[in-house]
Amino acid sequence: MSDQSLSRSGVFSEGVDRRVEKFTQSVSFDCRLYAQDVAASLAHAKMLARAGLLTDEECRAICHHLEEIRREIEEGRFHFRPELEDVHMNIEHALIERLGDIGRKLHTARSRNDQVSTDLKLWVRDAIDRIDGRLVDLQKAFVARCQADVDVVVPGYTHLRPAQPVLAAHYWLAYCEKLERDRERLADCRKRVNQLSLGTAALAGTSLPIDRDFVAKELGFEGVSANSLDASNDRDFALEFVFVLSAIALHLSSWAEEWILWSSQEFGYLTLPEAFCTGSSIMPQKVNPDVLELTRGKSARVVGSLQSLLVLMKGLPLAYNRDMQEDKLPLFDASDTVESCLEVAAPVVAGTRLHREAIAARLEGGFLDATTLMEYMIRHGVPQRKAHRLVGALVRKAQQQEGRLADLSLDDFRAEWPAADKGVFEVLGAQKAVRAFTSFGSTGPQQVQQQVQRWRQKLGL
Ligand code: ARG
Numbered sequence: 001m002s003d004q005s006l007s008r009s010g011v012f013s014e015g016v017d018r019r020v021e022k023f024t025q026s027v028s029f030d031c032r033l034y035a036q037d038v039a040a041s042l043a044h045a046k047m048l049a050r051a052g053l054l055t056d057e058e059c060r061a062i063c064h065h066l067e068e069i070r071r072e073i074e075e076g077r078f079h080f081r082p083e084l085e086d087v088h089m090n091i092e093h094a095l096i097e098r099l100g101d102i103g104r105k106l107h108t109a110r111s112r113n114d115q116v117s118t119d120l121k122l123w124v125r126d127a128i129d130r131i132d133g134r135l136v137d138l139q140k141a142f143v144a145r146c147q148a149d150v151d152v153v154v155p156g157y158t159h160l161r162p163a164q165p166v167l168a169a170h171y172w173l174a175y176c177e178k179l180e181r182d183r184e185r186l187a188d189c190r191k192r193v194n195q196l197s198l199g200t201a202a203l204a205g206t207s208l209p210i211d212r213d214f215v216a217k218e219l220g221f222e223g224v225s226a227n228s229l230d231a232s233n234d235r236d237f238a239l240e241f242v243f244v245l246s247a248i249a250l251h252l253s254s255w256a257e258e259w260i261l262w263s264s265q266e267f268g269y270l271t272l273p274e275a276f277c278t279g280s281s282i283m284p285q286k287v288n289p290d291v292l293e294l295t296r297g298k299s300a301r302v303v304g305s306l307q308s309l310l311v312l313m314k315g316l317p318l319a320y321n322r323d324m325q326e327d328k329l330p331l332f333d334a335s336d337t338v339e340s341c342l343e344v345a346a347p348v349v350a351g352t353r354l355h356r357e358a359i360a361a362r363l364e365g366g367f368l369d370a371t372t373l374m375e376y377m378i379r380h381g382v383p384q385r386k387a388h389r390l391v392g393a394l395v396r397k398a399q400q401q402e403g404r405l406a407d408l409s410l411d412d413f414r415a416e417w418p419a420a421d422k423g424v425f426e427v428l429g430a431q432k433a434v435r436a437f438t439s440f441g442s443t444g445p446q447q448v449q450q451q452v453q454r455w456r457q458k459l460g461l
Helices: 018-024 027-050 056-074 087-099 112-148 168-193 212-219 228-233 236-262 290-313 322-351 356-363 370-379 384-400 410-416 422-427 430-435 445-459
Strands: 153-158 161-167
Touching: 027 056, 027 087, 027 112, 027 212, 027 322, 056 087, 087 112, 112 168, 112 228, 112 236, 112 322, 112 445, 153 168, 153 356, 153 430, 161 168, 161 370, 161 430, 168 236, 168 445, 236 290, 236 322, 290 322, 370 384, 370 422, 370 430, 384 410, 410 422, 422 430
Parallel strands: none
Antiparallel strands: 153 161
């Protein structure tokens, strides 16, 4: 039996089995919450002093020793003991070792149930802010590329088949938009993360005269949870955060997949920065896109974490249940994984080179201008369904001649569409076709230029 157990009251006549200590401990992973735990305890102690539940002197001693303990942890001088179960009891136990009965007062009007929720919210709040910063870094890397690649037209794909010509900058900004929605989701999630749980105690609140608003203010929370049962049971904030992480991971995974393809010999559109590629131990010629492949692969872990959390919380009755201790592993892992993916994504985007000639050569095939030709006919009064059929026939004719639409003669056009004039050639060829786009949000150069400007302003570039 561990004689230091803080959670075994006089009701027990027997100590806990060693195997249970090992089975139930969480300190091996929740030790990451030490800074949040100390911060929350400092705020709690100050509040207890204001409420007359600690003397000023007791409060000062507690705060001093909590900060001392934090320093010891930071400097690697603190020994976490699994028999003390979690980070909360390790820190409190150390405090009691140093202060005796004064230390025993810190847990007044508090339970580990509201403590763990508060610590976790503080941790998630910091993680949100860090990840948000990394998303901005990645957006900046994409927007910076827009300037460099301003005149590059690339094939746009649907079903991974050539569809219509698109400006490279339009591609880069597409990712900025996705990441912006992720940022909005993070900001929205942050509001619900930023509600103080501390003071709900075990599940019902407390009869002691606490001041939750004061603690909220001390810890930078925007509000105070209004139902103690809900607050001690709620892990929606973790679920939401890991959902947003999953959305980010999916966006990164699609981008990674696209650039794996584009950097392949088969596409030859771009070369990834060598410092972000790896070699093969047996094939000396290989330069592999492992960073992108791992970005794609790691998204599976993040989505798996979301799944774990959803299943973990499913069907739990109010209020705290020990199952919830298991929330930390997927939460931390998802956050670490996305952060690490974002850390390498920005330099990959910045350091990748586009191969303009290889891309330009690809623009010649695939009839990327067919839809623009159809729209030209529509502008000249041909009903859409008819124009669609006519252009199809012209594509077929060009295929038979093993050429492009632009290689057909005016007579070829007139054979299908008697009203055709030389004007058709103005929209043929990918370079010309891309200039024909004018609708808001389209890939037309003017539209894209406006969007690039908007992004530069938004990101302060
Ligand atoms: N280690 C626990 C966790 O992480 C702390 C809360 C324990 N509360 C309890 N009533 N046993 O969830």
